Amino acid sequence: MDNTATLVVNNLQTQFATRAGLVKAVDQVSFAVKRGEIMGLVGESDSGKSMTGYSIMGLVDTPGKIVGGEILLQASNLRGLSAEAMRKIRGNRIAMIFQDPMMTLNPVLRIDTQMIEAVRAHQDVSKMVAREMSREALVRVGIPSPDERLLAYPYQFSGGMRQREAIAIALLNKPDLIICDEPTPRWM
Numbered sequence: 504m505d506n507t508a509t510l511v512v513n514n515l516q517t518q519f520a521t522r523a524g525l526v527k528a529v530d531q532v533s534f535a536v537k538r539g540e541i542m543g544l545v546g547e548s549d550s551g552k553s554m555t556g557y558s559i560m561g562l563v564d565t566p567g568k569i570v571g572g573e574i575l576l577q578a579s580n581l582r583g584l585s586a587e588a589m590r591k592i593r594g595n596r597i598a599m600i601f602q603d604p605m606m607t608l609n610p611v612l613r614i615d616t617q618m619i620e621a622v623r624a625h626q627d628v629s630k631m632v633a634r635e636m637s638r639e640a641l642v643r644v645g646i647p648s649p650d651e652r653l654l655a656y657p658y659q660f661s662g663g664m665r666q667r668e669a670i671a672i673a674l675l676n677k678p679d680l681i682i683c684d685e686p687t688p689r690w691m
Contacts, residue, residue, distance in 0.1 A: 508535040509577060509679050510559070516571035517551075517558045528554040528567065536680065553602065556682040560599050561589040577679065595625035598673035602684040604665040607672055608657040615653035618672060625676050640671035 517529035529551045536542045544552045557563050559574050561581065574581040576596060581589070593599075601607055609617055618637035619630055626633070634653070641649035644667040657665055673681050 507578075508537045508575075509540075510536045511575040511578075512555075512559065512572065513575070514572040515555065515558055515569070515574065517554055517563055517567060517569050519567045521566065529558055531572070533572075538679070553684050556599060556684055559682060560593060560597060561586075562599075591625070594621055594672075594678070595676045596678055597680045597682065598676070598678040599682040600666075600669055600673045600684060604662075604669035605657065607669040608665060610657050612656070613653070614655055614657070614660075614668060618653070618675065621672050621675050636675060637671070640675050641668070643674065644668075644671045646671070 512535070513533050515529050515532045516527070519526040519528055532551070532555055534542060544555060546552050554563070554567075558569050559581070561584070563569060569582060572582075576592070581592070584592070608614075615634060615637060618640070619633040622628060622633035622636050623630070628636070638649045638653060641652055646652050646664060646667055652660075652664075652668075657668070660668060
């Protein structure tokens, strides 16, 4: 595989130990994605597409476990990084747009609070600068009346607007890689 790629996945294996036995959710998956490239994984439901994304993001929960392979982000192996190191990478260098936007959005926090926190978790900027970055991201994904929408809660958005909000959050820190758990419109 090409080590100059933004992302290189070599022989990735993610498994789940269940009462019924071992489930190989991701079995020896390999691919590389270069800067500016778009790559899609195609397969039936439950074929491991989403789990491949979760594995890259370090979001595999027990009883799941990555048992083999390597995940290289600009030649640095993500496997084995501490939880703290992965938190610094998630949302900053790698972002994920989940199939269900409510996996990204907290229903009890206003949109501006969530977006400002997402910026300030990775950038040393004022709340005012982070708010303007958030507003610009909403404009970029086509959300009308961005100043009003920043003051809204996720339940006040339609499903499509929540999806665009999740896309806006993924774009905030200009990550090196964005993983989409489903096809995503032109804002990418």
